[in-house]
Amino acid sequence: MKMKSSEKKQVLLEIKQKTNNCLNSRKHANDLIDIISKVQDDEESIVLASIRSVHKLFSHYLEVSEMCMEQTASEELSKEDKYKLWLRDRYKDAVESLIEMLLHLNTSVQELALSVLMKLVTQESKHPLMGKDVKGPFPLNLFKNMLKTLLSSEVNNEALLNRFQEYYEFDDIRYYTMKHVLSECQQKPKQDIAEIWLGNVFAILENLLVPSVSKDQDLKKFLCQKSVENHKITSVVEHRRLYSCSWVEFLKFKLTATLYRKVLVIIHEKVMPNIASPLVLSDFLIESYDIGGAISLLALSGLFELIQKHNLHYPDFYEKLYVLFEPTIFHVKYKARFFYLADLFLSSTHLPSYLVAAFAKRLARISLVAPPSGLLVSVPFIFNLIIRHPNCKSLIHRPDMEMDFDDDPYDHLEKDPAKCKATESCLWELKTLQHHYHPDIIKLSKKIYDGDIPDMVLDLSDKFELSANDLFEKECSKKLKTTAVTFEPPKGLLGTKDDKIGLCWTL
Structure with missing residues (x-):
């Protein structure tokens, strides 16, 4: 039953009065029991007031060594020691109640209980219960x-x-x-x-x-x-x-799938710089990389860090990366992170041509089913691969090869980039994309076959985060010119060449 406002005020006044009484005289020490019991009241304001009173009282008792006892082997206790023992029991009750309040449903109660407990930790360290010499x-x-x-x-x-x-x-x-x-x-x-x-x-x-x-x-x-x-x-x-x-x-x-992802998101930037030996994480990251899907994408950065800076020997890194290039990467939450890291991993000019050709071909193949926001990343990505590795220009300098999906020597089911025969194929997929409905994709695709590939790699940083909503808003924000609805100026109401209405009507 909810307490009336007047009753609540009366209880708050009682807590305040009993707190002052306890501070002023030991005669009112039993009021401590009532104050501590109110910590578990149903009313939030009463609970908060009780917690503040508990903090005020026991901070004072600790400061003046009211509960401090020297260890003694004597069985007989003086009245003073009995009082101190009783007060320490009440302190124990108060601490237990405060700890229970950490699980309270109300956030304000939780935070106040935590703050008071930490203040008591500070006070108890300055004024130990068992004496200064302990x-x-x-x-x-x-x-x-x-x-x-x-x-x-x-x-x-x-x-x-x-x-x-x-x-x-x-x-x-x-x-x-x-x-x-x-x-x-x-x-x-x-x-x-x-x-x-x-x-x-x-x-x-x-x-x-x-x-x-x-x-x-x-x-x-x-x-x-x-x-x-x-x-x-x-x-x-x-x-x-x-x-x-x-x-x-x-x-x-x-770990649960959600927690697994949270760990992998922070492991590269937060955990590895603070850990004594990052190589102890190698088993976890290798197992994560082998799982596939979003988990593998998130494990990329940490695993590459171990390979690059801590000399982890993992020869299958690029083979596993190659398998991750699937149509689903254009739709996952971590698409931007994946393409950023993949661009970094494939930026080395010391990679063999067959490996780079395999990545370019696989990316071109999955681009056939990619959304426009994904194509605006994948096509320039292929540009950069060819610019960094001129030997891969053979993929576009084969005008005599008329290929389609059926007679392409490239094996898209092969998981090993060394065996997929990408170097025997060409990027006919980009020729297909020249008939895409999005004008920007048509322009990008035509650049390759027109020989208009730039000399310097393209900056993809502004394209990694592109989404369908971004493209839609971009188109809507354009200032459209007046669009003609007819190509021939009319001569009167019924005066066009192909107008059949004039055969039936005269003005």
């Missing part, structure tokens, strides 16, 4: 319990974890976060894992970055200043090791 002051139990809830298997916390990423700038928080994620990934079974949990782990990993400093430099930016007592936290090498191990363990899980 080693390892970072409140690891509090932090682990909070992270364990954020990595829920039942609630998608991606939005809240994106809010949590602002704390990754602190070296100690980043260190303990990676350490916990690695531990969780190692303990979980690699099969039949909850999709929600995997999504939450990925939400943490995708925003983690290792500081770009030399190995000899120590990290010094900490949320909890005393955590520098752990020397591993200050080591860039240790941070990079944890980051690498966390990703390697995460990639061992069976």
Whole structure:
């Protein structure tokens, strides 16, 4: 039942009054129980007010060492120690309630609970519960319990974890976060894992970055200043090791198709520059490249990076790339990324002519069923291949060869570019495209057979992102001239040459 406005105001006033009473006198300490219980109220405003009160009270208690106890072997406890134990139990209850609020349906409640928990982490590190002389002051139990809830298997916390990423700038928080994620990934079974949990782990990993400093430099930016007592936290090498191990363990899980794509999108630009040894990703990227479809397209950039910069030996790279040239590439979401990378991979002038000819022929063949937006990329792409490799001009300098689909020696079903017989064929497909309905495609196709191929490669960057909507808007934005509706000026109403109406009517 929804609370009335007057009742709500009364409860908020009570929370405020009880908070002040607890701060002013120990006699009202039992009011803590009521304040903590309101954290799980149904009304959002009451929950928010209770969370703020909990933060205010326990920040004060930590600061004045109200809950601080020295370890003692004595069985007898003084009244002061009993009070402190009771207060610490209430602190434990409050923390548990705040952690539960991380899974609240309301975003404001989640974010406030997260903010208060992180402030308590800071306060508890400055004022340890077990005394100033206790080693390892970072409140690891509090932090682990909070992270364990954020990595829920039942609630998608991606939005809240994106809010949590602002704390990754602190070296100690980043260190303990990676350490916990690695531990969780190692303990979980690699099969039949909850999709929600995997999504939450990925939400943490995708925003983690290792500081770009030399190995000899120590990290010094900490949320909890005393955590520098752990020397591993200050080591860039240790941070990079944890980051690498966390990703390697995460990639061992069976990822969903959506999550698989998300990983491959960021692995080249975000993960590989921060990982200790990028070659540990080679098995994952090779397996992804062999899957086919959109997954293979996304694995291209990472795999090529390993080949080019880290000396990965993968002799089948171009054979697998050749197979990816299918009619579906003109319709996938990652079309622009694929053609950009393919243009980069085939830009080397040291590639054998038979290989380049095979790519040019295969691209010309699938262009027969491509949409106009795809043809405006594929035809100039073939231009660039021929410009970079003059030996491939034999594909267009065969005017005596009259070919069609049936008598073409090129085998479009052959997956090996060395055996497809592309060098024995010609680009008759571009001759066919001269009869396309789009005028720009007609002009491009005619350039090859008219010998009007430019000397320099064409810039395709503005064509990779072309879509059918872009072409339609371009045509609509043109200023059309007045179009004639008749080719002969009329002489009167019924005065044209072929007008038969004049035989039946006179004016």
